[in-house]
Amino acid sequence: MFKKILIANRGEIAVRILRACRELGIRSAAVYSEADRAASHVLNADEAYPIGPALATESYLNIPKILHAAKLSGAEAIHPGYGFLSENAQFAQACADARIKFIGPSPSAMENLGSKTRARGQMEKAGIAVLPGSARGLPSPNEAAAVAAKIGYPVMLKAAAGGGGKGMRLVQDARQLGSAFETAQSEALRAFGDGEIYLEKAILNPRHIEMQVVADEQGNTLYLGERECSLQRRHQKVLEEAPSPQVDDDLRRRMGEVAVRVAQTGGYANAGTVEFLVDQDRNFYFLEMNTRLQVEHPVTEVVTGLDLVHLQIRIAAQEKLPLRQEDVRLRGHAIECRIYAEDPENNYFPSPGKVTLLVEPSGPGIRLDSGIYEDWTVPSEYDPLLAKLIGYGSDRGQAVARLERALGEYFVGGIKTNISLFRRILAAADFRAGRVDTGYLERLLGEARSNPDPGQASIAAIAAGLFAVLDSRASASANGSAGATADHSSSGWKRVARFEGVSRTDLGLMARRGSGPSSHSQ
């Protein structure tokens, strides 16, 4: 087993991986850009190495800098997480050249499967159903238009190196193609350093269902069940669950077996995900293989009882898979909400900034994989994913109920998040009935919203006044006490603005200045 692993990533996934390292008794080395010196993954790692400016191309996407950090640290392996360099075959090759184990597939498997265009061609040859589309990358909008005219609109433009919805555009007719092509290309170039674009026939309102596979380096490949990923906005997954309410045992077995064939055709080892589009007649088409750990891997972990990051590390250390296909059993149900820094009231614009207040949920059936903490400033340079809230239970209804309860406890103040979006989704009748497809979320968001309870507004008014009084008392006390700071936004608050209630109805709100453990004597 490795003694030290370098984590070439940031945010919640870097935290997730370093936790696994700690559980396995492996030292973890973080890397960080100038924007991330105080980020959670740096604070929690055993070691940390600076790799340059905030701009990802000069830090998290910079292969020489990351390898240099790995050599300095003496790490024997690198875990790439998802995004950044995780699906970059050159990086995997550079690791191999530097005699550092890349925790993932071999560079050749990654090239086979990581390029969406190459994978499509290969799977077609192996007799696996794919959607009609361009077999190769399209150099210009004109060639895209020619292919689109042949297979018929609507078509989906996609980045060959893509993932996470970046560089993806649905095109309804020929007039939209030119500008959509350019947007997709520039987004792909920025996100992946590769602007190759291809296109596929778009299926109307399909389901997006993916199959987790795991393969050891001795040639054993298993499927670990599917994830329902149809809830998307702008082709970006928002909520995922396992198992899919739309997949029965028979469909699961058939999709699983195809997924295993995809992995084996590509010579795949380690954890990976085979994505399928499923049409209304439950035909499924190979979309692509993600040659890395997925954002939504926790829902599979919960229902299989397996730790995928532990498995990834063990596989990379040449261990054989500790189970057979018949040992894989799904139990219960898990749902993940991707908590993004974005504003649901303002067209889901990203909302970086300082987290001024953070209240995190816990309790039965709740898992929170988070990369933020209170008073940390979410940088504007990176992906807006803050955390993943996973609710689970013995069945789907219980998982939904726990998630709803946890969302009520969850509060991220100072920046906007999409937490309210999940309350809406979980309350929707179609979602509760499992009737979702990739167009579902946009349709739901188009519906009118009910207003919040107006009776609560007067409570908010009382609270606003009390907060204002507390502010003034805090600043008054802070000014009056020797050595106290005038900053009543943080420490001053705790020290002097303590408010204690007593249940004396005639007096109501009681204030005791400087009471409790945080008195003036500090």
Added chain:
Amino acid sequence: MEAAHPVIPSDREPEIAGHGPIASMLYEVTIDDQTYQLELVRSEGGWRCRLDGKDIPVDGVLARRDVLSLLIDRKAYEIKRERTPTGLYLSLGSARYAAEVRDPRSLGSRKLRGGEDEGLKKLIAPMPGKVVRVLLRENAAVELGQGVLVVEAMKMQNEVQSPKKGVVQKILADVGAAVNAGDVLAIVE
């Protein structure tokens, strides 16, 4: 939208015989679009709350910074406060309210409303980021909802769209410019 700092209590704690110092805080509070008169009266170490002339017994605890617990008629409420560059917000359960607190005795605290010329609409950067494309030139005709500029933040490119049909009067940001939340990017007439 900023909370007006109320006058420090010691400024207005008249001595009333037998009752010790009493402070009365009078606020005009706006929650979303509704304005309330709120009076908080301090008496013998406690507070009495009067909302639009109606007495409401309130038991309150500042549980932690920016989290207030209220017990009103045995019902429990937890209110969380956010102060952001764009204003003050209070969250209560699943509802989030824009709040404004004014001390009516303080003239300077009244927020000026409006200020945007009739017919002119500003396109505001909704978040910090970088302008990656300008889609329309000045004097170009623009439809409601049409993209005028593209701003990139957190790896996503977002179109800033025109809030009305009209003519692009001014483009105020160049490609490559770093912008902050609230910056005016363009004006549509």
